[in-house]
Amino acid sequence: MIDFVSRAFVIGIAGGTGSGKTTVTEAVINAVGPAQVALLPMDNYYKDNRHLSFEERVKLSYDHPDAFDLELYLSHIRQIVAGRPVSVPVYSFKEYTRARETLEVKPAPVVVLEGIMLLVDATLRAEMNLKVFVDTDADVRFIRRLQRDIVERGRTVESVIQQYLEQVRPMHLSFVEPSKRYADVIIPHGGHNEEALAMLTARVRSLLSSENAAYGGRL
Numbered sequence: 001m002i003d004f005v006s007r008a009f010v011i012g013i014a015g016g017t018g019s020g021k022t023t024v025t026e027a028v029i030n031a032v033g034p035a036q037v038a039l040l041p042m043d044n045y046y047k048d049n050r051h052l053s054f055e056e057r058v059k060l061s062y063d064h065p066d067a068f069d070l071e072l073y074l075s076h077i078r079q080i081v082a083g084r085p086v087s088v089p090v091y092s093f094k095e096y097t098r099a100r101e102t103l104e105v106k107p108a109p110v111v112v113l114e115g116i117m118l119l120v121d122a123t124l125r126a127e128m129n130l131k132v133f134v135d136t137d138a139d140v141r142f143i144r145r146l147q148r149d150i151v152e153r154g155r156t157v158e159s160v161i162q163q164y165l166e167q168v169r170p171m172h173l174s175f176v177e178p179s180k181r182y183a184d185v186i187i188p189h190g191g192h193n194e195e196a197l198a199m200l201t202a203r204v205r206s207l208l209s210s211e212n213a214a215y216g217g218r219l
Helices: 023-034 053-060 072-079 136-152 157-176 179-182 195-213
Strands: 010-014 037-041 086-094 098-107 110-114 128-133 185-188
Touching: 010 023, 010 195, 023 086, 023 110, 023 128, 023 195, 037 072, 072 086, 072 110, 098 185, 110 195, 128 179, 136 157, 157 179, 185 195
Parallel strands: 010 110, 010 128, 037 110, 128 185
Antiparallel strands: 086 098
16 A cells, blocks of 8 residues: 555546546545645647647547657656656647646645546556546547537537547547556546545545644644
């Protein structure tokens, strides 16, 4: 079991696109308080492809494990767990590349990782103390992605459908869905499963209380 005195408790929240990962993440953060959580979303760690033209970037697959800068992500996880702040990349989904600015994230007793490919890589899984998979029906996930990409990312209905059929769905079936077997906790019906969320947040609060006791009540 984790040595609370030496490192933070790392929770990985995985699941398909539009599954409700963000809702589950917010529930964890609200349960223990924002000051107690360092959030490292995997979406921020897409590879920096600014050397490519916009037309070339659009054609890349962003639903394959190779789309992520895993080396940088692992480095930042290990740094923040060791108690050092990190400069998290900011990714522009409209430009399909990283922005120039970064976001400083400070260490905290609980580190939350969130992303579709979190449980795919064994090295990444080894960094987590609790692995959660948010499981939601495919039609619900597609509708959520369609709404999000149109409203937040300026995509057209046609482009979202094409990307879903050619990249998102095949990659989900090849990588995301099989990774579910590595989860310690599976949350059916996404962020709307209040009973499962209550159990998860209670577990996190319990762990944080144990950590506080280990530090002699100084947190």
